[in-house]
Amino acid sequence: MLSYRHSFHAGNFADVLKHLTLQxxxxxLTQKSKPLVYVDSHAGAGGYQLTSAEAQKTAEYQQGIGRLWQRDDLPELLAEYCQLVMQFNNQQPQLRRYPGSPWIAAQCLREQDKLFLHELHPKDSQTLTELFRKDRRCKVIAADGFKGSLGFFPPTSRRGLLLIDPSYEIKDDYQKVVTLISEAHKRFATGCIALWYPVVDRYRINQLEKQLQDSGIQNIQLFELGQRHDNNHFGMTSSGMIVVNPPWTLKADLESTLPWLSHELGMTGEGYYRSEQLVAE
Ligand SMILES: C[S@@+](CC[C@H](N)C(=O)[O-])C[C@H]1O[C@@H](n2cnc3c(N)ncnc32)[C@H](O)[C@@H]1O
Known part of the structure; x- marks a missing residue:
């Protein structure tokens, strides 16, 4: 039974870090002309109405994209990310919609690239299918992304990105992401893998980091953006991205925005970020 719906959370501070990193x-990766394969293990609906009852109920986007929208003092790379969100809003001045990872990826990718998008929720997979009906590069797969993603690796072009972005509503997910990363890396050792994680219980994230450090996989970076200090009262206080085989430019790119973002999106005196080489090259 899937109860998680991303429409309640779209555009929040966690999506900002996730989608900036993806972009x-x-x-x-698109600087070389060879075709690229993008696999999204948990794709969501592809786009969200911020005017919907779900998004308005929590209004999480107001503490995320809402704080960046149409500011003219954004760091350069954050302005590029906001440009994508504006494109999804048809360049209208009001923020009404927020794009999901598949749409952002589809904008960044080229004619020669392919997207394989797993989404298990019947309604969201249908919305996703409709969104990409005319895009021949995209295939929506209404099945378990923990299982299905591995089938696309290694791609024949030997160039690809796997985004792993589960809801963690089932506690098993913390273990399943480690297994998926290990299996994907076995099949495609040079591929890039990006994992999103929420910090609700720091103990789980410490364990996740330790398991990856002990996995034998090299060159792993971690980026985290915190709204609040760790505590047990507010649900998700921060979130992060763990990237295997990151582009050599990624750390500097994110470090050019994370100090600013943590100041602007964090609670007064509590916002913070991490940027670490979790496992050496
Ligand atoms: C955090 S959301 C994804 C958000 C999306 N990646 C984005 O950034 O726009 C997680 C999604 O995974 C879906 N889901 C849950 N378990 C799944 C599974 N085993 N395989 C594929 N999708 C799953 C949920 O229905 C939900 O839409």
Whole structure:
């Protein structure tokens, strides 16, 4: 039973870090003309109405994209990310819609690239299918992305990105992401893998980091953006991205925006960021 719906959370501070990181990775990977395969293990609906009852109920986007929207003092790379969101809003002055990872990836990718998008929720997979009905590069797969993603690796072009972005509503997900990363890396050792994680219980994230450090996989970076200090009262206090085989430009790219972002999106005196080489090259 899937109860998580991303429409309640679209455009929040966690999406900002996730989608900025995705854009920076694809910006780098598309510099070579060889075809690229993008696999999204948990794709969501592809786009969200911020005017919907779900989005308005929590209004999480107001503490995320809402704080960046149409500011003229954004760091350069954050302005590029906001440009994508504006494109999704048809360049209208009001923020009404927020794009999901598949749409952002589809914008960054080229004619020769392919997207394989897993989404298990029947309604969201249908919305996603409709969104990409005319895009021949995209295939929506209404099945379990933990299982299905591995089938696309290694791609024949030997160039690809796997985005792993589960809802973690089932606690098993913390273990499943480690297994998926290890299996994907076994099949495609040079591929880029990006994992999103929420900090609700720091103990789980410490364990996740330790498991990856002990996995034998090299060259792993971690980026985290915190709204509040760790505590047990506010649900998700921060979130992060763990990237295997990151582009060599990624750390500097994100470090050019994270100090600013943590100041602007963090609670007064509590916003913070991490940018670490979790495992050496
Ligand atoms: C955090 S959301 C994805 C958001 C999306 N990646 C984005 O950035 O726009 C997680 C999604 O995974 C879906 N889901 C949950 N378990 C799944 C599974 N085993 N395989 C594929 N999708 C799953 C949920 O229905 C939900 O839409």
């Amino acid at each position: 920076r990775i694809l910006n780098y």
